Amino acid sequence: MSLRTVPTTPFPGQKPGTSGLRKQVKVFQQPHYLENFVQSIFDVLEGSAGQTLVIGGDGRYYNREAIQIILKMAAANGIGQVLLGQGGILSTPAVSCLIRKYGAYGGIILSASHNPGGPEGDFGIKYNIGNGGPAPETVTEAIYARTQTLDRYCILDAPDIDLDRLGEQRLGSLAVRVIDPVADYLGLMQRLFDFDQIRDYLASGIRIVFDAMHAVTGPYARAILQGSLGAPQSSVLNGVPLPDFGGGHPDPNLVYARELVELLFGEDGPDFGAASDGDGDRNMILGRKFYVTPSDSLAVLAANAQQVPGYREGLAGIARSMPTSQAADRVAVQLGIPCYETPTGWKFFGNLLDAGKVTLCGEESFGTGSNHLREKDGLWAVLFWLNILAVRRQTVQQIVEEHWRTYGRNVYSRHDYEGLDTTVAQELMENLRRSLPGLVGQSYGSQTVAYADDFSYTDPVDGSTSSHQGIRIGFENGSRIVYRLSGTGTQGATLRVYLEQFEPDPAKQGLDPQIALAGQIQLADHLAQIRARTGRQQADVIT
Ligand code: G1P
Numbered sequence: 208m209s210l211r212t213v214p215t216t217p218f219p220g221q222k223p224g225t226s227g228l229r230k231q232v233k234v235f236q237q238p239h240y241l242e243n244f245v246q247s248i249f250d251v252l253e254g255s256a257g258q259t260l261v262i263g264g265d266g267r268y269y270n271r272e273a274i275q276i277i278l279k280m281a282a283a284n285g286i287g288q289v290l291l292g293q294g295g296i297l298s299t300p301a302v303s304c305l306i307r308k309y310g311a312y313g314g315i316i317l318s319a320s321h322n323p324g325g326p327e328g329d330f331g332i333k334y335n336i337g338n339g340g341p342a343p344e345t346v347t348e349a350i351y352a353r354t355q356t357l358d359r360y361c362i363l364d365a366p367d368i369d370l371d372r373l374g375e376q377r378l379g380s381l382a383v384r385v386i387d388p389v390a391d392y393l394g395l396m397q398r399l400f401d402f403d404q405i406r407d408y409l410a411s412g413i414r415i416v417f418d419a420m421h422a423v424t425g426p427y428a429r430a431i432l433q434g435s436l437g438a439p440q441s442s443v444l445n446g447v448p449l450p451d452f453g454g455g456h457p458d459p460n461l462v463y464a465r466e467l468v469e470l471l472f473g474e475d476g477p478d479f480g481a482a483s484d485g486d487g488d489r490n491m492i493l494g495r496k497f498y499v500t501p502s503d504s505l506a507v508l509a510a511n512a513q514q515v516p517g518y519r520e521g522l523a524g525i526a527r528s529m530p531t532s533q534a535a536d537r538v539a540v541q542l543g544i545p546c547y548e549t550p551t552g553w554k555f556f557g558n559l560l561d562a563g564k565v566t567l568c569g570e571e572s573f574g575t576g577s578n579h580l581r582e583k584d585g586l587w588a589v590l591f592w593l594n595i596l597a598v599r600r601q602t603v604q605q606i607v608e609e610h611w612r613t614y615g616r617n618v619y620s621r622h623d624y625e626g627l628d629t630t631v632a633q634e635l636m637e638n639l640r641r642s643l644p645g646l647v648g649q650s651y652g653s654q655t656v657a658y659a660d661d662f663s664y665t666d667p668v669d670g671s672t673s674s675h676q677g678i679r680i681g682f683e684n685g686s687r688i689v690y691r692l693s694g695t696g697t698q699g700a701t702l703r704v705y706l707e708q709f710e711p712d713p714a715k716q717g718l719d720p721q722i723a724l725a726g727q728i729q730l731a732d733h734l735a736q737i738r739a740r741t742g743r744q745q746a747d748v749i750t
């Protein structure tokens with residue numbers, strides 16, 4: 208084994224987005240591409256010599272190869288120990304769990320989350336800090352800056368590690384400990400939820416289905432839902448992680464989790480359905496013939512948290528990303544706790560959680576989590592729901608409709624226009640931004656614009672400011688239209704339009720959101736000239 212210093216030159220565009228560096232697999236496979244980025248991470252980590260890192264990925268194509276490279280670079284860069292998920296597998300929440308449990312210095316997650324995988328798909332890499340959460344912008348900016356000046360990287364010339372053999376192996380001075388990817392995470396879930404009560408509930412004839420979408424949560428769902436909670440074999444769909452996710456798009460929403468949706472909406476469907484994404488941090492919750500929007504899910508979890516062991520003592524506060532509906536705000540008012548509005552991306556929740564200001568967090572993009580970790584957590588949300596169902600013994604639909612009757616319904620939908628020409632999308636946003644000052648006070652139908660701005664957030668803990676986080680148009684009646692360009696896509700641009708309207712009248716709460724929001728959808732198009740500028744007649748994905 209010998210240490211090699213390899214001369215290199217910078218690649219343009221190694222800038223981490225909403226969640227790490229995501230590119231097509233082909234881009235990552237270029238000689239030195241991954242190495243450059245990994246060396247830039249090591250170069251900005253001060254005091255990492257001799258420390259522990261947690262490493263794992265969602266099992267997508269190129270996962271195993273990338274891990275071998277990263278291990279040899281970790282060895283060459285003086286890392287002391289790596290905790291590695293067996294087979295190179297660790298869900299994103301499991302990485303967060305391990306970093307926190309073992310007091311690791313940080314972690315490296317190989318994933319492009321919900322983006323498709325395979326040789327023609329996407330790959331990604333993300334660095335998490337010692338609190339278990341995504342690196343904040345100061346760190347990702349420093350990594351990016353380093354990628355632009357890098358002229359060498361260090362790697363150990365050594366044979367590959369056996370990623371599948373549990374136990375310790377050595378790479379020079381680096382100890383690589385291959386661990387069970389599920390055990391520690393399962394232990395944490397057992398402390399938060401009443402497994403006995405959930406087991407009894409499931410044994411009472413309740414039928415559940417969890418769709419792992421051939422992604423990382425398969426082994427977790429089997430161990431937890433089947434192994435610990437006694438659910439039958441049929442309760443986990445697509446439970447074997449595949450490098451190309453079986454050709455699917457591992458994003459748990461109404462469009463991509465079609466198989467699950469058809470089951471739940473079919474005749475004699477199961478009582479409860481859920482799905483998670485590529486790396487296991489997202490969740491979609493369904494009841495029989497009933498879809499729970501992620502925004503409502505956050506609000507329902509908050510309103511019912513005290514029925515669950517891990518949250519018996521109540522919530523310190525709630526945080527939601529700006530485009531997420533204001534349903535959780537209404538619960539927070541009722542509970543007398545603060546509700547924070549942060550920019551899109553889980554990294555903005557970290558400081559609030561660390562400072563003990565919030566207990567639950569959520570994003571409209573199928574992300575929910577709490578202070579148990581510093582990542583959103585798909586299976587945690589599923590268990591939270593199951594625990595509430597086991598206590599209340601009502602259907603999912605009954606619980607949500609009762610919630611609406613109590614708090615009112617924040618009717619909500621997100622419309623995504625994918626794969627747009629980048630220039631067209633940027634011009635659309637620029638044009639909209641320029642029109643903002645003139646919008647305030649304007650009336651459209653029965654609605655009057657109360658505010659129109661480009662969202663800017665000042666972190667209440669460290670005072671840092673993040674601007675240009677999405678255009679908000681708010682109306683005097685509480686309705687909102689929000690526009691953002693995605694920061695996670697790898698091809699062209701994706702425009703996200705978020706629509707929200709408050710409905711206090713129980714008689715009208717059952718309406719299909721696309722019908723209830725029809726006026727809002729038209730207005731969103733009118734204000735941003737979406738159809739005219741993009742040539743698209745309708746959104747590609749509606750959730
Ligand atoms: C999307 C979601 C965002 C989430 C992120 C990572 O980012 O909208 O809420 O945190 O994925 O899962 P976007 O593509 O919108 O930048």
Ligand code: ZN
Pocket residue numbers: 299319320321484485486487488489
């Ligand atoms: Zn994800």
